[in-house]
Amino acid sequence: MARDVLDRDPDDQARALSPDGDIVEPDLVPDVGDEAMVSMYRDMRFARRFDERLISLQRQGRLGTYSSLAGQEGAQVGSTYALADDDTIFYQYREHGALVARGLPWEYVCYWMGQEMGNAAIADVNVFPLNISIGSHLPHAVGWSWAAKRRGDERVAVAHFGDGATSEGDFHEAMNFAGVFETPTVFFCNNNQWAISVPRERQTASETLAQKADAYGFDGVQVDGMDPLATYTVTEAARERAVGADGNEPEPVFVEAVQYRFGAHTTADDPSVYREDADVERWRERDPLDRMEAFLRHCDLLDDERVEAMDERIGERIDEIIEQAEAEAPDPADLFADAYAEPTAAVEAQREYFEALRERHGDGALLESE
Numbered sequence: 001m002a003r004d005v006l007d008r009d010p011d012d013q014a015r016a017l018s019p020d021g022d023i024v025e026p027d028l029v030p031d032v033g034d035e036a037m038v039s040m041y042r043d044m045r046f047a048r049r050f051d052e053r054l055i056s057l058q059r060q061g062r063l064g065t066y067s068s069l070a071g072q073e074g075a076q077v078g079s080t081y082a083l084a085d086d087d088t089i090f091y092q093y094r095e096h097g098a099l100v101a102r103g104l105p106w107e108y109v110c111y112w113m114g115q116e117m118g119n120a121a122i123a124d125v126n127v128f129p130l131n132i133s134i135g136s137h138l139p140h141a142v143g144w145s146w147a148a149k150r151r152g153d154e155r156v157a158v159a160h161f162g163d164g165a166t167s168e169g170d171f172h173e174a175m176n177f178a179g180v181f182e183t184p185t186v187f188f189c190n191n192n193q194w195a196i197s198v199p200r201e202r203q204t205a206s207e208t209l210a211q212k213a214d215a216y217g218f219d220g221v222q223v224d225g226m227d228p229l230a231t232y233t234v235t236e237a238a239r240e241r242a243v244g245a246d247g248n249e250p251e252p253v254f255v256e257a258v259q260y261r262f263g264a265h266t267t268a269d270d271p272s273v274y275r276e277d278a279d280v281e282r283w284r285e286r287d288p289l290d291r292m293e294a295f296l297r298h299c300d301l302l303d304d305e306r307v308e309a310m311d312e313r314i315g316e317r318i319d320e321i322i323e324q325a326e327a328e329a330p331d332p333a334d335l336f337a338d339a340y341a342e343p344t345a346a347v348e349a350q351r352e353y354f355e356a357l358r359e360r361h362g363d364g365a366l367l368e369s370e
Helices: 003-007 034-059 073-081 096-101 108-112 117-125 138-151 163-167 169-181 210-216 228-243 277-284 288-298 304-327 332-336 345-361
Strands: 088-090 157-162 185-191 219-224 253-258
Touching: 003 219, 003 228, 034 073, 034 096, 034 108, 034 228, 034 288, 034 304, 073 096, 073 185, 073 228, 073 253, 073 288, 088 138, 108 117, 108 304, 138 157, 138 169, 138 185, 157 163, 163 169, 163 185, 169 185, 169 210, 185 228, 210 219, 210 253, 219 228, 228 253, 228 288, 332 345
Parallel strands: 088 157, 157 185, 185 253, 219 253
Antiparallel strands: none
């Protein structure tokens, strides 16, 4: 794909497919082959089903607080497919679809069950640990990409974050540093219209979020994040520019993927108190799964029989993942394992006290300080 897709005005939203799955901008349809197209849709469908199952587990008390991705599958899967396998993704906490596209280690579910091993497992697929504090991973992503540039690696850091993160100082510090040192960083903003209960228009007076890149000396582009094909093409072009393809110098890129969060911010949130159902339904008309499925059916790459077979395999795999995760018994002593690289005297004293109580009362007992 020509790199000039990044040179369009930030308010000229890149879109390959209409909500009905018709091609509206042929140059934005990636030339990846039929198999990759179907695989992309399968991962989006897997991500939606996975999301539904984990919400169900949380409601049953079998999972901790969880953040839903529904409505954002196109941006997450489309962008990840455009990367090299050894590019590093800096995760916020909602990009489960990116992990699906990377193979989804079963241990990942353990994280949402309270086990840190889930964070460790995603490192094997070049994904940094989840970040719950908004935007604080962005300087780390820039630092990693700067190190890659200094080593001469042809790798990029892709940092996911929401529109709310653009109100954090870490966002501006990271953007400024990336611009000054020309780091191979792709800032990928998942603009889902809501920073918990704060709407997009209360975050900034800027017409777009993408135009914020202008202040830091590099390009910003806005893409329809509910269009996986356009997202793929824009991310591919962003990666080429970030890594310095064709003998060019590496440059950071800001991608604003415009989309909508269908569900709650997390399972601890009630979105009905701050948004109208009618607004949600309007955005559902742009559902990325419906759009991609319609496109594939138009291309004779998908039919009812193939979808049914796909769903059966997806269901079986999700069952396996959950079964493996629930069979993994947590060790309460892990609470002390990773607080510091080397435990301090205070942490060690707490661990010893905990172990003494554990030996006296046993696991699962209600402990009270003496």
